Amino acid sequence: MxxxxxxxxxxxxxxxxxxxxxxxxxxxxxxxxxxxxxxxxxxxxxxxxxxxxxxxxxxxxxxxxxxxxxxxxxxxKVIIPEVDEITDWVKGVERFIYRLTYPRWIRAPFPEFGSEESRKYFHNNKDPSGRGFMSDLADPALLQRAQRAIDDLEDILFDYPLIDLERDLSMSDFSLFAQLHSLSIIKGLVYGPTVDRWRNKASETCFIPLNDEFAN
Missing domain, CATH: 3.40.30.10 (Glutaredoxin)
Incomplete structure (x- = not known):
């Protein structure tokens, strides 16, 4: 495959x-x-x-x-119904996260942006109006919204199990890590101990590095 x-x-x-x-x-x-x-x-x-x-x-x-x-x-293994609280959290993050991640993704060392043409295509595709999504890079309201979402997740994950190769999984596990992976490219966000433990355990278990090292 x-x-x-x-x-x-x-x-x-x-x-x-x-x-x-x-x-x-x-x-x-x-x-x-x-x-x-x-x-x-x-x-x-x-x-x-x-x-x-x-x-x-x-x-x-x-x-x-x-x-x-x-x-x-x-x-x-993916047989557990989705967890409503996590599904709602993911949907809430999806409403604003792209405004913060678009200008960061295009500056990161991802293989899909390995040419000037690919970066221009992404920019034009995501910003057809030409107003410039780079203006959202340091928007304090958006950054505060992202931090509040992470803070809210601390309580949601308090009793939620870590990703484990031995346990059955929910689609919530997949969508939650995907959003935490996206958030990790935003520099300066503070993760509580529960969220930080969950996202790092998922990263290690799935061999998918977080973006912390080149967050901006």
Missing amino acids: KLYIYEHCPFCVMTKMVFVLKNYPVEVAYLLYDDVQTPMQMVGRKLLPVLEYKPNVFMSESKDIIQFIDQNLGQP
Whole structure:
């Protein structure tokens, strides 16, 4: 199998997780962000992740990929219903997080932004009005909103189990880590002990580094 992804993409992070948790090898391929032709040829749209699970047979959408891998490789593990409190938290973060992550992702050493053309394509695609998403980089209201979300998560995760290769998982585990992975590129956020322990354990278990080292 071959998994086509972007390093920054939270939905791609989710699909990388399932292969580690199922202990199944997969070839990972990073596409430049301005590579429109490859995903169009595979699934008819410019989007990732895309899984090639048979020669020239492709599947898109992160949850579909996770469910397919879970159901077809070994014993099912993703069988617990989503946790409403975590699902609501993720949805709340999704309402604003991209305004903070867009200007940071494009400055990070991700393979999808390995050319000037790919960075220009991302900028034009995410800022078609030309008003400039870089203005959100240090927006104090957005940064305070992100910090409040992290503070709220401390109580939510107090009794929530760490990601463990031995336990059954919920889709909430995948979406929660994906959002914490995205938040980790924002420099200056303070994580409480429970959230910090959860995100680091998930990172270590799934072999997906957080973005702390080049947060900006």
